[in-house]
Amino acid sequence: MIEQQFESPNLADISLTQLLKSLSDPTRLKIVGTLLRAKKEVSCAQFENLGKKSNLSQHYRNLRLAGLVSIRRAGRHSYLALRKTALDERFPDLIETIVNNSEDKC
């Protein structure tokens, strides 16, 4: 099975405002919340309830370019993972605080 890693930017090149803008979309915020709670990579199939595939694919790309997730492609499937270690290093407490504040207030 062929594996492929879509390119993610270096977190040091990501500004806080870029990251906030990415998280300011409800769909993307829900995806990140799911990834944080999962504590491991999640198949894109898990997110189909959030909208059309083509639209979701754009959101994945947005999250990747904002430094929030890495995307691994394996066979026909794609998997998203939160870049937690790198994020925690550059933006301490940020993702957790935001996600914690998103329950029922998204």
Added chain:
Amino acid sequence: MIEQQFESPNLADISLTQLLKSLSDPTRLKIVGTLLRAKKEVSCAQFENLGKKSNLSQHYRNLRLAGLVSIRRAGRHSYLALRKTALDERFPDLIETIVNNSEDKC
């Protein structure tokens, strides 16, 4: 001297994504950072280094409608204040964490 209070929304009606979108602009994030550190209301004159007045005025309005600040008009001057108590109640730790992560990473 006539005083006037521009209308601010009830924080309960503000979604996290609305708030994040407002903070995802560098100018607005800097304003909020200044207000948080000031711990009191600040004259708009303090923000003139951040751009043209007409543009700043739009940013103030955006921050107000996002629930982040209150605006008091007194004479020819306007004053912004962070709605800290209400924000802390609805979104615990959020503003402080975001502003803390904005130093040099705006």
Added chain:
DNA sequence: TCGATTGTTTAGTATATACTAAACAATTGA
């Protein structure tokens, strides 16, 4: 081999955003 599956990319559209300049409104101080 070939149809179905899974997801990405492209093209097109409608809406939102950030910015500028100019007009406007209210206030102040000479």
Added chain:
DNA sequence: TCAATTGTTTAGTATATACTAAACAATCGA
């Protein structure tokens, strides 16, 4: 009274965004 000050609002523009449908690419399983 009147010019200067302070900030808001409006009009106009350029760019970005979210969404959809359709085309595309790669893979899997019968």
